[in-house]
Amino acid sequence: MDTSKLPRVSVLFPEQYPETAHALGRAFINDPPFKMILPDVTEPVERARRLAMVFEVALGIQRKAGQPVFGVMMDGKVVGAAVVEGAGHTSIMQTIVSGLPGLPKLVSAVGAGGTVRAIRLMDELSRNHPPEPHIYLNFLGVDPDYQSKHCGTALLEHLKQLAADRSSLCGVYLETATEANVAYYQARQYELIGEIRPLGVKMWRMLQRRRG
Numbered sequence: 001m002d003t004s005k006l007p008r009v010s011v012l013f014p015e016q017y018p019e020t021a022h023a024l025g026r027a028f029i030n031d032p033p034f035k036m037i038l039p040d041v042t043e044p045v046e047r048a049r050r051l052a053m054v055f056e057v058a059l060g061i062q063r064k065a066g067q068p069v070f071g072v073m074m075d076g077k078v079v080g081a082a083v084v085e086g087a088g089h090t091s092i093m094q095t096i097v098s099g100l101p102g103l104p105k106l107v108s109a110v111g112a113g114g115t116v117r118a119i120r121l122m123d124e125l126s127r128n129h130p131p132e133p134h135i136y137l138n139f140l141g142v143d144p145d146y147q148s149k150h151c152g153t154a155l156l157e158h159l160k161q162l163a164a165d166r167s168s169l170c171g172v173y174l175e176t177a178t179e180a181n182v183a184y185y186q187a188r189q190y191e192l193i194g195e196i197r198p199l200g201v202k203m204w205r206m207l208q209r210r211r212g
Contacts (some may be wrong), residue, residue, distance in 0.1 A: 001116065005013075005051050006049055006150050006153060006154035006157060007072045007080075007149060007150060007154045007174035008069060008072070008073075008154070008155050009070050009072055009155055009157075009158040010070070010073070010137060010160060011068055011069070011070060011071075012069045012070065012071040012078060012081065014055060014059075016078055017060075017063070017069070017201060018056065018057065019077050020055070020069065020071060020078045020081045021052045021053070021055035021056040021058075021059055021077045022048075022052045022061075022143075023077075023078050023079055023081060023141065023142070023143040024051070024052070024055040024081060024083075024141040025048045025050075025051035025052030025053075025054070025055055025081060025127040026048045026051075026052075026141075026143050026144055026145075027080075027127070027141030027142055027143060027144065028051055028139075028141055029044060029047055029048050029051065029144075029208060030057075031177060031178070032177040032178065032201045032202075033121055033177050033198065033199060033201050033203070034054075035108065036053075036117060036121075036199040036200070036201055037054075037110050037114045037117045037118050037121065037199075038051070038109070038110045038111075039112050039146055042048040047191055049083050050109045050110065051109070052064060053105055053106070053108065053109035054106060054109050054110060055107055056102070056105065057099060057102035057103075057109075057138075058083065058138075059083070059099045060098075060099070060101065060102050060140070061099045061102070062083055064098040065085075065090050065094070065095075065098060065103070065163075066149055067083075067084065067085050067086065068084060068086075068092075069082070069083050069084075070082045070084065070155060070158055070159075070185060071155075072142075072146075072151040072155065073153055074146060074149065076150070079089075079142060079143045079146040079149075079151060080140075080141065080143065080146060080151035080152060081139070081140075081141060081143075082137060082139070082140045082153075082155040082157075082158070082159060083139040083140075084135055084137055084138060084155075084159065084199060084201055085135070085136040085138060086135060086136075087133035087134065087135070087168065087169060089106070089129060089136065090126075091126065092119070092123045092126050095122060098114065101113070103151050103192045104171045106118070120181075120198065120199060121198045121199055124196060124198035125175060125196075125203075128175075128194070128196050128205065129173060130170060130173055130193070130207060132169075132170035133168055133169050133170060134163075134169055134170050134171055134173045134207070135159055135162060135169060135171070135172045135173070135187075136162050136172075136173050136174070137159060137172055137173065138174075140152060140155060140174070141157070146164045152184075153188070156172075156188050156208075158186075159172045160172060160188075160189075160208060161170075163208070163210045164211060165209075166210075169210055170207070170209060170210055171207050171208045171209040171210040172190075172207070172208045172210075173205070173206070173207050174205075174206055175204065175205050175206070176188065176203065176206065177198070177201050177203045177204075178200065179204075181204075182204050182206070185206050185208075186206075188208065189207070189208050189209075189211075190206040190207060190208045191206065191207055191208075192205070192206055193205050193206065193207050194202055
């Protein structure tokens with residue numbers, strides 16, 4: 001694909017985070033780990049609302065940590081986003097402390113049990129990163145109404161270029177729990193480097209190696 005024809009990617013500002021959370025909540029409605037965190041709410045609109053609350057907390061943590069959020073805008077709103085970390089990977093304890101102000105909202109969204117499961121998931125993921133410095137793609141999501149418009153590809157290409165510009169990085173790392181996504185990422189130069197099973201959910205670990 002001609003990358004010049006991809007949607008434009010920009011840094012998202014905190015005042016855009018509510019609509020970013022809304023888009024991510026819709027994007028992750030069928031995500032296997034989130035099904036384990038929030039198993040009892042199956043009605044789509046309510047489930048998307050609860051997940052948006054989870055992402056509001058996650059984006060608050062992102063802002064406190066000084067980590068960027070990249071997005072694609074269409075029709076005057078955020079329709080897709082990449083929530084990432086730079087090479088200075090945040091520890092699980094730092095994440096928990098940063099997230100304390102959002103804890104009531106998180107518990108309201110997924111319950112006490114779901115909050116515990118979310119922390120267990122984050123801990124397992126944080127202990128399975130590649131040892132080399134890398135950009136971590138924590139979440140990549142596009143509102144289902146816009147998933148045929150190459151927003152995800154645009155965000156991945158943006159991260160690929162960010163890694164290429166930094167010789168100290170080995171590349172871009174992510175996990176996915178959706179098997180169909182493995183081929184999607186492999187088509188974009190991500191290689192499979194392992195599997196883990198946090199919360200009993202199979203997740204594929206993938207790395208797009210830096211090509212400077």
